[in-house]
Amino acid sequence: MTTTITITGAGGQIGYALLFRIAAGDMLGPDERVRLRLLEIPQGMRAAEGAALELQDGAFALLEDVEVTDAAGTGFDGCDIALLVGARPRGPGMERADLLAANAGIFGPQGRAIAENASPGVRVTVVGNPANTNALIAAASTDGVPAERFTALTRLDENRARAQLALALDAPVASIRRVPIWGNHSASQFPDISHATVDGRPVAEALAERMDDVPAWLEETFIPRVAKRGAEIIEVRGSSSVASAANATIEHTRDWVLGTDDWTSAGVVSHGEYGVPEGLVSSFPVRSVDGEWRIVEGLEMDAWAQRRLDATVAELVAEREAVRVLGVL
Numbered sequence: 001m002t003t004t005i006t007i008t009g010a011g012g013q014i015g016y017a018l019l020f021r022i023a024a025g026d027m028l029g030p031d032e033r034v035r036l037r038l039l040e041i042p043q044g045m046r047a048a049e050g051a052a053l054e055l056q057d058g059a060f061a062l063l064e065d066v067e068v069t070d071a072a073g074t075g076f077d078g079c080d081i082a083l084l085v086g087a088r089p090r091g092p093g094m095e096r097a098d099l100l101a102a103n104a105g106i107f108g109p110q111g112r113a114i115a116e117n118a119s120p121g122v123r124v125t126v127v128g129n130p131a132n133t134n135a136l137i138a139a140a141s142t143d144g145v146p147a148e149r150f151t152a153l154t155r156l157d158e159n160r161a162r163a164q165l166a167l168a169l170d171a172p173v174a175s176i177r178r179v180p181i182w183g184n185h186s187a188s189q190f191p192d193i194s195h196a197t198v199d200g201r202p203v204a205e206a207l208a209e210r211m212d213d214v215p216a217w218l219e220e221t222f223i224p225r226v227a228k229r230g231a232e233i234i235e236v237r238g239s240s241s242v243a244s245a246a247n248a249t250i251e252h253t254r255d256w257v258l259g260t261d262d263w264t265s266a267g268v269v270s271h272g273e274y275g276v277p278e279g280l281v282s283s284f285p286v287r288s289v290d291g292e293w294r295i296v297e298g299l300e301m302d303a304w305a306q307r308r309l310d311a312t313v314a315e316l317v318a319e320r321e322a323v324r325v326l327g328v329l
């Protein structure tokens with residue numbers, strides 16, 4: 001079988017880190033052939049064309065075809081999976097409303113182009129920031145494609161959270177499970193350890209053996225470290241997260257297609273679960289079953305966790321309002 005994958009912003013940094021791993025079979029496995037559509041804006045075309053030349057030079061057995069274009073109709077033609085990476089970054093002096101407006105001008109038309117050209121079962125993973133609201137805009141701009149087909153990437157945040165817990169507990173990262181991210185992919189996000197386990201036992205219990213005040217560590221160290229990790233990477237590396245973001249994009253999309261054996265996190269459309277207003281694209285604990293994300297329901301939340309969730313959801317509501325004022329929704 002062959003899957004057609006469209007990558008927007010393919011000439012950018014994350015695009016460059018994604019393409020070769022997809023061609024090597026890291027996303028859909030060693031038996032699935034892939035056809036890549038690299039969608040760029042005119043200024044990004046040369047970089048994307050260069051990446052396409054390198055893809056040829058990789059001689060990947062699974063790579064059937066690569067096309068580079070700046071026309072959305074061609075880019076999304078027959079697309080089964082769309083990775084929406086290209087976005088307008090915040091420029092100097094740019095207000096949040098300007099950023100939302102600029103991105104609405106990208107994700108609205110791309111949503112429409114997906115509805116008109118992609119395959120009926122298309123799956124969309126939005127990486128470009130502000131990812132949740134960009135996914136909401138794209139979903140709202142389509143006729144006929146269910147909103148559930150549009151998701152936002154929060155897997156990188158979850159991976160960061162699991163890695164920080166592994167360090168704190170001196171445990172292998174693979175032994176840490178069930179660390180969902182709630183809400184927005186932003187500094188307001190809530191990485192939640194209430195249900196997390198390390199080798200099957202509660203993380204909270206294991207942390208309490210190593211520190212006196214677990215709640216203070218969560219509030220003052222763990223949550224800010226995870227939520228602001230992007231800024232830390234920029235400070236140390238001099239450039240934003242790239243390979244880790246591409247890795248998370250691959251894991252998110254692979255799990256959506258192939259299924260999960262436990263919880264993970266994804267920004268998905270709310271139907272009112274946990275009091276999150278219907279229609280928002282919020283991160284939740286999810287499982288992937290039969291090719292669809294299902295929100296893990298019925299989890300207990302104490303008052304502190306509820307306050308954290310409410311705060312990040314309030315930010316998503318404010319972003320939706322800002323976009324509504326622009327007349328986009």
Ligand code: NAX
Binds near residue numbers: 126128129240
């Ligand atoms: P780059 O600036 O390296 O690349 C972006 C590319 O997108 C450029 O080549 C540009 O020409 C292209 N582009 C811009 N508008 C486009 C459009 N309308 N159609 C097609 N292509 C378009 O950024 P990069 O480091 O690759 O980051 C891409 C996006 O990922 C940014 O918005 C960034 O904020 C976001 N991130 C999201 C993360 C997440 O976890 N959700 C984490 C990493 C990253 O910060």
